[in-house]
Amino acid sequence: MDxxxxxxxxxxxxxxQEILKDxxxxxxxxxxxxxxxxNGSGKTSLLNIVTGYNYPTMGHVTVLDTTFGKASIPEMRKRIGVVSTALERFDATLNNQLVEDIVLSGKFSSFGIYQEVADGDRANAESIMYDLRLDYLKGKVFxxxxQGEKRRTIIGRALMADPELLILDEPCSGLDILxxxxxxxxxQNIKKRHSHLIYVTHHIEEITEVITHVLLMKDGEVVTCGKKEDVLTSSNLSDIYKVPVKIHWENKRPWLSISDK
Structure with a gap:
């Protein structure tokens, strides 16, 4: 699978209405x-195509060797992890659960543990918690x-199924800077788990060193895509943000400021 x-x-x-355009x-x-x-550029609609929750009106889609219209979409979804603020609607269910059980529940795609758990699965959950620096939360209830700890716990839950594709949809929305x-x-640790990361945002300062490529969208269309160093230019970003901006790099991350030109 290339x-x-x-x-x-x-x-x-x-x-x-044409939401995504060619x-x-x-x-x-x-x-x-x-x-x-x-917001409204088509990012979420594109994600819903990738995960099979929207079916394209026209065109060709293959995700993880699954060609839409020729193979099982539900089976494909089992190989994809998704973290979105939309999952916060389950907070009432999660509130009284232990952090380690929430991470472990990702193995079963449930919000709770309702079946016998193998020792290997518990060991994997502990490894994920260590990698995500969640081990200090063991024994604590959700x-x-x-808010940051909750978001990291949900990411850990998504990793529990060893997804080949991990989609983080604006995972920092509503969080303070810390x-x-x-x-x-x-x-940075997700790469070690051999998942392919798709990180969705409208804040370029969230693009960390692990990100290799960038897709820019505007009004339902792809403006450009490719290696991040080639795509993240002042001209391209002024286009998609519809306001003159300047970009500079610091600590291997891009930062944005409004241009006076």
Whole structure:
């Protein structure tokens, strides 16, 4: 499997409105991508195509060697981990659960442990907690955690199924700067677990060293995509953000400021 994602000439129409317009995008093995764009640019719609929750009106989609229309989408989804703020609707269910049980529950795609757990699965959960610097939270219940700790726990849960593709959809949304940096720091460890990362955001400072490539979206279209150093230019970002901006690099991360030109 050389291509993790292969999307060619995809259109998606909802209620007569063209949401995605002739989108083409390929993710090769070993690459880790950020998807950038303003709210309403089509990022979430594209993710829903990748995960099979939206079906393209037109075009070709293959994800993890699963060609849409020719293979089982539910089986494909078992190989994908997704972390989104939308999962916060399950907080009431999670609030009284232990952190280690929430991470472990990812093995069974449940929000709770309802079956016998093998020793190997418990060892894997402990390894994930160590990698994500969550081991100090063992024995604590979810409701006592900070927002950043909760977000990292949910990422740990997604990793428990050993996903080949991990999608982080604006995982730092609503976090303060300390919690944001905590979440961003763990993306460096995701690479060691042999998952391919898709990181969705509209804040370029969240693009850490682990990200190799960037896709820019505007108004349902791909503006450009490729290696992050080539794509993240002042000109390209001024285009997608619809305001003049300047970009500079510091500590191997891009930063943005508004231009006076």
């Amino acid at each position: 291509k993790i994602i292969d999307i060619q000439n995809v259109k998606w129409v909802k209620s007569g 989108v083409s995008w390929s993710v090769n093995k070993g690459e880790h991508w950020a998807v950038l764009g303003l 409701r006592t955690l900070s 919690s944001r940096e905590d979440v961003l720091s763990i993306t």
